[in-house]
Amino acid sequence: MPVGIAAWLACLTFVMGTLVLGIKMVKEFRGHPDASDVQAMVADRYVTRMQCEKGHDAMNETVKDLFSKIGGVERGAAAGLNIEVRSLRQERKEDAAILQHRLSKFEEQIGGLVTSTTLQNNQLNRIDEKIDNIMRKQRTN
DSSP: OHHHHHHHHHHHHHHHHHHHHHHHHHHHHHSSOOTTTOOOOOOSOOOOHHHHHHHHHHHHHHHHHHHHHHHHHHHHHHHHHHHHHHHHHHHHHHHHHHHHHHHHHHHHHHHHHHHHHHHHHHHHHHHHHHHHHHHHHHHHO
């Protein structure tokens, strides 16, 4: 049953991907002029090497800034996760201590019951012996 569901999901993903690709292709071709409409033109202004390097440097600064922001977000998320993990570990330790305390009490109670049962069995055995002795005496009399 799960294999069938996975197969259907794979087919659905393939169909959706094909549709998205088709839509992108249609949008791409609408925005471009025909090859016959394209004409070569002489540029009246060129970019100098200095302007190109300035643009390159500005782009590098933007990329560094973005990476530092992403790193800050990652560090913040990691710190938040570490705090949550520590909290869960502390909670687990507290729960384990509570369970250990309850288990110890339970073991004490069981030990008391075992001792009580043993004492009662010994007393019942003595009573049985006395009854047996009384019955023997009556038979002999």
